[in-house]
Amino acid sequence: MFIAxxxxxxxxxxxxxxxxxxxxxxxxxxxxxKNPTQRYVVRTPDDDVMVIHDNIxxxxxxxxxxxxxxxxxxxxxxxxxxxxxxxxxxxxxFRTIRVxxxxxxxxxxxxxxxxxxxxxxxxxxxxxxxHELSPLSPLTxxxxxLGGNLVLNTVGQWGAQHPLHVDSAVAIAPxxxxxxxTGHLRQWxxxxxxxxxxxxxxxxxxxxxxxxPELYDNGLTKxxxxxxxxxxxxxxxxxxxxxxxxxxxxxxxxPVLRNIEVPTLIIAxxxxxxxxxxxFKHWVVSxxxxxxxxxxxxxxxxxxxxxxxxxxxxxDWRLIRWIVDHDRHIADQRVERHGRCGEPRRV
Numbered sequence: 001m002f003i004a005x006x007x008x009x010x011x012x013x014x015x016x017x018x019x020x021x022x023x024x025x026x027x028x029x030x031x032x033x034k035n036p037t038q039r040y041v042v043r044t045p046d047d048d049v050m051v052i053h054d055n056i057x058x059x060x061x062x063x064x065x066x067x068x069x070x071x072x073x074x075x076x077x078x079x080x081x082x083x084x085x086x087x088x089x090x091x092x093x094f095r096t097i098r099v100x101x102x103x104x105x106x107x108x109x110x111x112x113x114x115x116x117x118x119x120x121x122x123x124x125x126x127x128x129x130x131h132e133l134s135p136l137s138p139l140t141x142x143x144x145x146l147g148g149n150l151v152l153n154t155v156g157q158w159g160a161q162h163p164l165h166v167d168s169a170v171a172i173a174p175x176x177x178x179x180x181x182t183g184h185l186r187q188w189x190x191x192x193x194x195x196x197x198x199x200x201x202x203x204x205x206x207x208x209x210x211x212x213p214e215l216y217d218n219g220l221t222k223x224x225x226x227x228x229x230x231x232x233x234x235x236x237x238x239x240x241x242x243x244x245x246x247x248x249x250x251x252x253x254x255p256v257l258r259n260i261e262v263p264t265l266i267i268a269x270x271x272x273x274x275x276x277x278x279x280f281k282h283w284v285v286s287x288x289x290x291x292x293x294x295x296x297x298x299x300x301x302x303x304x305x306x307x308x309x310x311x312x313x314x315x316d317w318r319l320i321r322w323i324v325d326h327d328r329h330i331a332d333q334r335v336e337r338h339g340r341c342g343e344p345r346r347v
Contacts (some may be wrong), residue, residue, distance in 0.1 A: 003290050003318075003322070006318055007309075007314075008259055009269075009295075009296060009302050009314045010304050011296045011301075011302075011303065011304040012240070017298075018297075018298040018299075019229050021297055021299075021301030022274075022298035022299040022301050025081060025299070025301040025303065026300075026301070027080070027101060028083065029165070030080055030087070031087075032041075033086070033090075036055075037053050037054065037055050038053075038055075038056075039054070040052050040054060044102075044122060044125055044127060045121075046113075048102060048111050048112050048113045049102070049110045049228060050107050050111065050122060050126065051099075051100040051107040052097050052099055052100070052129065052130070053098040054085060054095070054096075055097075055098075057091075057094070057095065059093060060094075062136055062137070063134070064095065064139050065095070065327055065333070066096070066133075066134060066139050067095070067129060067139075067142055068096065068099065068130055068140070068142065069096060069097065070101075070123065070143040070144065070150060070151055071104070071140065071147050071252065072102070072143075072144045072145030072146040072148070072159075072300075073142050073146040074104075074197055074200045074201065075104070075132070075145075076100050076105030077083055077098035077100050077106070081144050081146065081172075081300050081315075082098055083098075083315055084313060084316055085144075085319065085320075086098055088092075088316050088317075089323070092136070092323075092324060094140075094211060095134070095137070097126075099123075101122060102115050102119070102122065103204070108208065109208070111212075112214050113216045114238060116235050117146055117150060117178060117247070118239065118241070118247060118250040118251035119150060120153055120154045120157055123134050123150055123151070125147035127141070127165075127166060131165050137165070138168075138171065138327075138330065139165050139167070140171070140323055141166060141170070142170040143169075143170070143171050143172070143174065145174065145175065145224050145275075145299065147300070148170075148171030148172050148176060148266075149175050149252070149253050150253075151174075151252035152171045152256070152257060152260070152266070153251065153252070154207065156253055156257055156260070157249055157256055157259070157260075158255075158259075158267060159259040159260070162261055162262055166284060167262055167330065168264065168323070169263075170267070170319050170322065171265070171267075172265070172266075172300065172315060172319065173299050174275065175252075175274065175275045176252060176253045176275075176283065177282065178252045179245075179248045179249075179252070180279050181274065182227060182228045182231070182244075185274070189273065191282050193273065195225070198224070198225055198227045202223045202230070205223065205234070206223075206231075211240035214246065217238065218237045220233055229245045231247060231248075232247075235247065238330060241264055251263060254279065257283050257284065257285045257286040258285065258286055258287065260285075260286040260289055261287065261288060262285070262320060263265070263290075264286070265292060265318075265319065265320060265322045266280075266289060266290070267292045267293075267294075267302075268280065268292075268293055269293070269294050269295070269298060269302065270294065270295050270296065271296050272299045273299060274299045277293065294314075297314075299307035
């Protein structure tokens with residue numbers, strides 16, 4: 001796999017602004033899926049639930065690769081970027097699992113708990129649930145934004161002890177240092193995102209307080225209007241942390257990037273208004289991690305002229321090609337070890 005051979009991203013001239021790229025990524029239409037979806041409820045050790053959505057391509061067979069897609073903050077299995085990637089992965093023959101973490105998507109009214117950035121144990125539960133569905137299949141973890149940070153944190157904490165069925169990971173626009181990134185949101189040009197996420201989180205909490213019996217709650221009545229304050233006063237305490245400082249330290253993947261022991265791809269934009277590219281300069285990265293940076297692209301945007309891709313979503317095709325290349329590399333290694341007919345080679 002040589003990411004240096006991947007075509008560089010160039011935005012449309014009329015869509016070169018980082019904020020336009022970011023907004024366009026959230027509102028571009030995605031056609032309905034024609035593949036049937038099987039929904040599973042996944043129970044956690046503390047007797048809460050998450051939901052996964054399983055899509056199997058027509059020609060997929062037992063033992064073929066499965067991609068697990070993890071959404072970002074305020075996202076779900078319905079998020080535009082998740083659905084786009086899911087449809088393209090299926091067309092390439094990969095089985096896909098879209099995750100709804102606690103309290104979001106189809107788990108919104110089923111869970112008592114809340115999705116949060118440090119939920120490594122929850123992602124491990126999802127991985128084992130998917131492994132039980134197809135024990136012979138290798139798994140690729142794919143995370144977007146905060147979900148990308150969660151994926152990196154998980155494989156980084158695993159280190160060399162990672163489950164053998166998880167053999168690769170992809171993180172797109174991951175905020176690997178949450179303290180730094182939330183501070184970045186205080187800048188004038190970025191405060192609109194701070195307000196957007198905090199408003200959505202507050203509305204979701206108010207709705208779930210009305211609808212979910214025995215919701216995990218600390219009784220906070222005056223919900224703050226800043227994301228860092230919401231994390232400090234609500235998310236951290238109900239998730240078992242003393243406050244935002246401890247929560248952000250536990251959730252940030254930066255300190256464990258050096259420990260990653262599976263091939264991993266990180267895609268990021270230098271003009272991302274939510275995730276400053278300089279955060280990646282602060283941490284040592286494992287040699288198994290491919291870093292693919294683009295000058296433009298905003299946050300989860302990367303919309304531009306096709307330059308040989310089937311459509312304008314450069315981000316989608318880079319992760320697709322990387323996973324296809326990885327899958328072929330694994331197959332070639334298997335052939336080298338066992339020969340084309342499954343017989344061990346003579347030395």
